[in-house]
Amino acid sequence: MLISPALGGARPATGFDLPFLSLGRAACPLSEHFEAYTNLPADALQDGQLYRVSEGCLALYHQLDRARRQILDILGPGRIVDRAILERLRCEAMTLAPTRLERIDDAPLALKILAADNQDLMLSRAFGHLTRIGKQGASERVAAALLDLSKQFAPNATQEASLGFPLHLSRSDLADWLGLTLETVSRCLSRFKRDGLVAFGKAPQMIITDRRALQEIARGERTVESIYKPMGEPAPKGLSSVRGL
Amino acid sequence: MLISPALGGARPATGFDLPFLSLGRAACPLSEHFEAYTNLPADALQDGQLYRVSEGCLALYHQLDRARRQILDILGPGRIVDRAILERLRCEAMTLAPTRLERIDDAPLALKILAADNQDLMLSRAFGHLTRIGKQGASERVAAALLDLSKQFAPNATQEASLGFPLHLSRSDLADWLGLTLETVSRCLSRFKRDGLVAFGKAPQMIITDRRALQEIARGERTVESIYKPMGEPAPKGLSSVRGL
DNA sequence: CGTCGTATTGACGGAGATCAAGGGCAGTGG
DNA sequence: CCACTGCCCTTGATCTCCGTCAATACGACG
CATH class of the missing domain: 1.10.10.10 (Winged helix-like DNA-binding domain superfamily/Winged helix DNA-binding domain)
Structure with a gap:
């Protein structure tokens, strides 16, 4: 009952390989649009309401001082936010692209489950990221x-x-x-x-x-030559840019 | 509504505020004891049951390979674990001291709130730790x-x-x-x-x-002299050890 | 006393930070 | 159309903090 299928089972192995929220709920006409690089204050979100990022990109971060911030997570399409995350975790949110947030409407019970699963996802990702930052190059x-x-x-x-x-x-x-x-x-x-x-x-x-x-x-299974040392040949194969997609 | 006082900083007692009928473990164990440095597999915890660390110390971690692990959080007295955390986050738990886990019994609704608050606490701590590891010396x-x-x-x-x-x-x-x-x-x-x-x-x-x-x-408000450079005088004041407490 | 595990301290090297100098590109205005 | 400006990105040179390797010290225990 606690494990909802909405949280697909991708094996994180060591981190970022993260589970995904793939929810295809009925589209809700109520949505809000934000410009790129706008701060999203907590009170822009209605309390108790879940929002889904339907397009764009949202960054959650801690601002330490004027010059230092730590981005905690990046939310792409399908990810969920609510006011509680911004308020209780004392983090801020900023759009990194033109972004649309859809209100999620559903039965109260379904919403509760969705919120709980989302908490799980956030925590899972945070732990994965922690592992990466703590241990990897x-x-x-x-x-x-x-x-x-x-x-x-x-x-x-x-x-x-x-x-x-x-x-x-x-x-x-x-x-x-x-x-x-x-x-x-x-x-x-x-x-x-x-x-x-x-x-x-x-x-x-x-x-x-x-x-x-x-x-x-x-995964650390393959060593990368020092990114500092040589800057020799441009590349073996001469495609520096690939079109489209 | 979501923030329950039970999780506040205060130490929620150490087991004495529960009915004192500590009968045999087998029938209905109110608490379980673990040696120091024992791994705590997910199936040691009953599904859907919340446990409170009443004494000791629990570490949650990701084991990367034989030699590398990242400790994700340290749980002291008062902190809460359940099976879901271990399973869904794919992390392991190990005691770092002789540790006692108490089953938390309460009304279903209260338990749900407690679990949600605990998720919040975990996430909040994970974000804090992330910021620290990502940005600080x-x-x-x-x-x-x-x-x-x-x-x-x-x-x-x-x-x-x-x-x-x-x-x-x-x-x-x-x-x-x-x-x-x-x-x-x-x-x-x-x-x-x-x-x-x-x-x-x-x-x-x-x-x-x-x-x-x-x-x-x-907080980074005070610079520490390089911990590598000098190892000169033992200390200005001659107390290298202070007796207990 | 010897042994083992943990902690301390030193010497050294390297991955990444920092400082600095362009390079590419979009927007703006002449 | 071109200069100018600003921003982001790239690349180089140097520095430094921390990781690595290694020797030793400190306790606990048999």
């Missing part, structure tokens, strides 16, 4: 982040080799999420690109061209 | 850990200058919790001791002698 973190984001934002998560998705996070956002610096994230991504694991599409588009390799890196 | 993490543990394990949390509590975690445990190494933790503690912020009591006893300074360090 920069390349592993970046690889895992890309995989997580691809699952959250890829329109259709096929297992194809090449998979594009909108990367709404800037290098700086990624850094704040992963406990790294902007420069380190950039170096990791550059190396992945040079090694043919990813390609940068147009606009916010990021393309994963070798998912398996990224998975191995994320 | 070794000294800040160790200082924060000591303060957290003192709150969880100090028998009476007065605001007195000197406060002793049982440190059930080894240096290695602390390291696994804080995303550091055993050696770094040891160096931080040694420096705190030499600077008169803490003292090591007997056995597992740790004494905080300057809580305010630790708080400042934990």
Whole structure:
């Protein structure tokens, strides 16, 4: 009774490989739209009401001081927020893209279950992230982040080799999420690109061209050459950019 | 409505406020006792039953490989666990001291609220820890850990200058919790001791002698001299050890 | 007293932070 | 159309904190 099927059973293995909320409830006409990079104050959300991110991207974060923030989680389409999360956990929320929140209407009991499952999901992800930040190196973190984001934002998560998705996070956002610096994230991504694991599409588009390799890196099964040392050949194969998707 | 006082900082007693009919374990055990350093498998906990740590210390962790684990949270007296946490979050639990778990019996509704509040607490702590590990240096993490543990394990949390509590975690445990190494933790503690912020009591006893300074360090308001550089004078004041409590 | 596990301390190297200098691109205005 | 500006990204050079390896000390226990 406590384990709802809504929380699909993806094996987290070590972290970010996270379970997913795939809920396909009836679309609710009531939804609110927010510009990119707007702060979402707790009182923008009605108390006791659940909201689903139907498009866009939401970041939950702790702001330490003027210059330091820790992004706690990234919510893509399908993820759920409510006021309680923002208030009780004393974190803030900001859109990283034009974002739409749908009110979720359902029977009270179903809502309770949904809320509980969501709590579970959040906690599960937080623990996974904790493990990653506590124990893993920069390349592993970046690889895992890309995989997580691809699952959250890829329109259709096929297992194809090449998979594009909108990367709404800037290098700086990624850094704040992963406990790294902007420069380190950039170096990791550059190396992945040079090694043919990813390609940068147009606009916010990021393309994963070798998912398996990224998975191995994320799991620490594959060592990445130091991202600092050499910056030699551009890449074996001459595709620096792949169109579409 | 969701925030129940039972979870507040206060230590919810140690089992005496329950009916005293501690009959045989087999029939209806009101509490279960575990040795130190025993793994607590999920099926040791009855599904749907909440347990309160009434004495001892429980660590939740992810085991990555043979040699690497990340401790996710430390549960002291008053904290709550249930099977769902262990199962759904795919983490393991280990006692770090002789530990007693009490079954919590209450009306179904009250239990639900308690469980929800506990989820909140766990998530809140996970986010806090995440922020700490992602953004702060070794000294800040160790200082924060000591303060957290003192709150969880100090028998009476007065605001007195000197406060002793049982440190059930080894240096290695602390390291696994804080995303550091055993050696770094040891160096931080040694420096705190030499600077008169803490003292090591007997056995597992740790004494905080300057809580305010630790708080400042934990918040990053106070810079700590490199824990690696000098190991000169033993300490200004010649008390390397303070007797109990 | 020897042994074993934990803690301390030192010496050294490296992953990532920090500082700094461009490079690409969109928006704006001449 | 082009210069200008601002922002993000990339890349390089250097620094530093912490991890790693290693030697020793400290207790507990038989």
